[in-house]
Amino acid sequence: MASVLKDDASLSTAAQRRIDNHEADVVIVGAGVLGCALAVALGKQGRSVILLEKSLEEPNRIVGELLQPGGVQALEQLGLRDCLDDIDGIDVKGYWVSYFGEPVLLEYPKSSPTSPTPLGRAFHHGRFVMKLRAAALSCPNVTVVETKVTGLIISPDTEEVRGVECMTKDVKDSYLGQLTVAADGYNSDFRKQHHQYTPTRRSKFYGLELIDAKLPAPNTGHVLLSDNPPVLMYQIGTHETRILIDIPDNFPLASLQNGGVKGYMRNNILPQLPEGAQKPFSDALEQGQLRSMPNSFLPAAVNKTPGLMILGDALNMRHPLTGGGMTVALNDVCLIRELLSPERAPDLSNTGLVLEQLAEFHWRRKSSSSVINILAQALYALFAADNQYLRALQRGCFRYFQVGPVGGPVGLLAGLIKKPLVLVSHFFSVAFLSIWVLLCDTPPLKLILAPYYAFMILYTASVVIFPYIWTEIWY
Numbered sequence: 440m441a442s443v444l445k446d447d448a449s450l451s452t453a454a455q456r457r458i459d460n461h462e463a464d465v466v467i468v469g470a471g472v473l474g475c476a477l478a479v480a481l482g483k484q485g486r487s488v489i490l491l492e493k494s495l496e497e498p499n500r501i502v503g504e505l506l507q508p509g510g511v512q513a514l515e516q517l518g519l520r521d522c523l524d525d526i527d528g529i530d531v532k533g534y535w536v537s538y539f540g541e542p543v544l545l546e547y548p549k550s551s552p553t554s555p556t557p558l559g560r561a562f563h564h565g566r567f568v569m570k571l572r573a574a575a576l577s578c579p580n581v582t583v584v585e586t587k588v589t590g591l592i593i594s595p596d597t598e599e600v601r602g603v604e605c606m607t608k609d610v611k612d613s614y615l616g617q618l619t620v621a622a623d624g625y626n627s628d629f630r631k632q633h634h635q636y637t638p639t640r641r642s643k644f645y646g647l648e649l650i651d652a653k654l655p656a657p658n659t660g661h662v663l664l665s666d667n668p669p670v671l672m673y674q675i676g677t678h679e680t681r682i683l684i685d686i687p688d689n690f691p692l693a694s695l696q697n698g699g700v701k702g703y704m705r706n707n708i709l710p711q712l713p714e715g716a717q718k719p720f721s722d723a724l725e726q727g728q729l730r731s732m733p734n735s736f737l738p739a740a741v742n743k744t745p746g747l748m749i750l751g752d753a754l755n756m757r758h759p760l761t762g763g764g765m766t767v768a769l770n771d772v773c774l775i776r777e778l779l780s781p782e783r784a785p786d787l788s789n790t791g792l793v794l795e796q797l798a799e800f801h802w803r804r805k806s807s808s809s810v811i812n813i814l815a816q817a818l819y820a821l822f823a824a825d826n827q828y829l830r831a832l833q834r835g836c837f838r839y840f841q842v843g844p845v846g847g848p849v850g851l852l853a854g855l856i857k858k859p860l861v862l863v864s865h866f867f868s869v870a871f872l873s874i875w876v877l878l879c880d881t882p883p884l885k886l887i888l889a890p891y892y893a894f895m896i897l898y899t900a901s902v903v904i905f906p907y908i909w910t911e912i913w914y
Contacts, residue, residue: 453487457582463487464787466602466616468588468629470495472503473751473768474622475571480517480776482580486787489614490575491605493587497565501646501683501730502759504564504675505531505660508547508557509807509854510766516773522570527676528562533849535656538664538837540711544656547853548846557855559762561660561675586612591619591629591747599790600746617787618779620748625735627753634749635740636914638756642668642687642823643731645700647723652680653715660762662822664833665711667692669760669822672716682720684708685734685760685823701729734758736816738914739808742797745790750775755808758819763811766854770807774800807857809911813904814851814862820903828899831892835873843868859911863904870900 457463465481467474470492478490506514506523514520533546533556547557575581586607591600592615602615621629625638654661654672661672668685675681684704686693693703704724712720739755742748751768777783778796787793824830840848848865850856874893881889 451579453580454582457487457489461489461602461612461614463489463582463614463616465489465618465620466614467491467620467622468603469620469622469624469751469753470572470575470583471498471568471622471624471751472571472765473772474620475568475575476514476517476519476769476772477620477622477750477775478575478581478583479519479571479578480772481779482575482578483518484776484780486580486781488578488581489616490581490583491586491588491603491614492572492583493585495572495583495585498568500564500732501681502564502644502732503567503765504681505559505561505673505762506567507559507762507766507852507854509857510769511558511560512855513766513769513773517769517776519571519574522567522574523560523562524570526562526566526570528560528567529674529676530658531559531561531660531673532556532658533660534662534852535654535659536662536664536837536840537655538834541837542655543837543840544659545840545845545849548850548855550855557853559853561673561681563675563679584614586614588623588628598745600744617746618748618793619746620750621753622749622751623753625733625752625756627749629747629749630753633744633747634737634754636738638733638735638737640688640733640735641758641819642685642690642734644671644683644685644734644759645704645729645731646681646683647720647728648675649680649682649716649719649723651678652719653713654680655713655715661713663711664822664837667707667711669819670708670711671760672712680716680719682712682716683759685819687823687825732759734760734819738812738910739801739804740914741801743794745794748775748793748797755812757812757815759815760819760822761811761815761852763815763852763854767808767811770854771800771804774804778803805859805911807854809859810851810857810862811854813859813907813911816907817866817904826899828895829903831877831896832870832873832900832903835876835896836869838876839865839869839872843872859908863908866904867897867900870897873900 464486586605590604592602605612663670671683737756821833824833
């Protein structure tokens with residue numbers, strides 16, 4: 440499948456070269472959210488782009504279905520805002536958080552009192568990707584090809600990546616480019632050889648699609664907190680609602696002896712759901728629609744292989760609890776568009792210059808990605824609390840949502856505030872409030888232990904957040 444037909448008399452020389460010789464300025468592996476957005480962004484700058492995807496059928500995933508307002512803004516900067524139209528998407532204005540049945544509503548913060556509330560967007564992931572692919576197909580400088588990439592073509596003399604080897608309908612094939620982009624997702628084929636780090640996983644999300652569920656707060660993402668790991672719910676279409684149940688690895692309540700994953704959901708999750716979602720959840724569970732997705736953390740690494748750029752989930756992952764993955768990816772595309780523009784990098788075959796730009800990309804992207812990465816990992820540690828001090832922080836976090844200046848935390852979550860120090864400030868404000876809440880509930884005879892409790896909560900908060908801060912600063 441290609442974006443142009445071979446016998447079209449209006450084809451440019453670059454288009455003919457892409458089709459006949461399989462050569463372009465840029466070869467992108469992976470026509471997902473990032474791959475398509477990058478192909479369009481570079482194509483609009485006059486670059487000749489080949490976009491490769493092993494299957495151009497509509498993807499069917501249980502994550503990547505909620506785009507935060509910061510991601511919507513990035514999509515607008517790329518001229519792709521219309522890809523959110525006509526896919527039966529749902530506006531998202533914030534979050535509804537339930538803590539042991541006690542709710543609080545958190546709206547995305549306005550930039551000024553008179554400005555409208557920023558909106559995110561929830562949708563079927565596959566429909567969004569197909570609109571992005573259509574945008575790539577309509578770009579004259581982009582050719583889209585359905586083929587399975589099997590490896591990189593590396594120059595034996597310079598060790599530069601020159602393109603990729605493929606299998607197209609069981610026939611060996613190849614595509615060459617001055618720059619090859621690996622945007623092949625969380626299960627990347629190229630990460631092991633060309634990325635400094637490997638993903639770590641603590642849990643999986645198990646997902647179901649609920650039909651005609653009635654949620655307590657329309658147009659919001661729902662987070663349910665209890666003694667169990669967190670549960671997310673958000674409407675993705677007129678009739679469809681996604682529910683994601685986090686289950687840590689080796690979780691006793693989901694063991695075979697306790698009925699497995701379905702037994703855990705039936706016995707522990709179903710009773711805590713809002714009443715309007717219980718029957719749709721039970722029906723979906725009985726129909727066997729359950730699917731899973733690993734929740735991984737992967738620090739970004741500087742792209743150091745000449746001729747290769749790794750992006751998206753192949754480069755950097757965080758727990759999907761906060762729905763920040765697509766926001767990070769689209770902001771990365773905006774930055775790459777700037778750094779690899781013809782003005783900054785006239786010739787992409789100048790691998791030394793490109794590597795310099797990619798090194799700058801690695802550090803500049805942290806202004807937005809680090810906030811989302813740290814917040815996702817820290818919130819998951821609190822929301823999946825498995826000891827008394829994490830549970831104290833979890834309770835303090837909820838109280839902070841009730842009484843604190845929530846515009847900051849929600850703005851961080853939305854990808855609208857890109858200041859790591861703001862995140863650290865709010866996180867430790869939560870820690871101090873957690874100490875106060877714990878002490879208020881402590882019997883008078885145990886108040887002698889107050890200094891110890893305060894120390895352990897602050898210590899636990901530090902253990903939660905500082906390793907991720909260190910990762911973002913030094914990695």
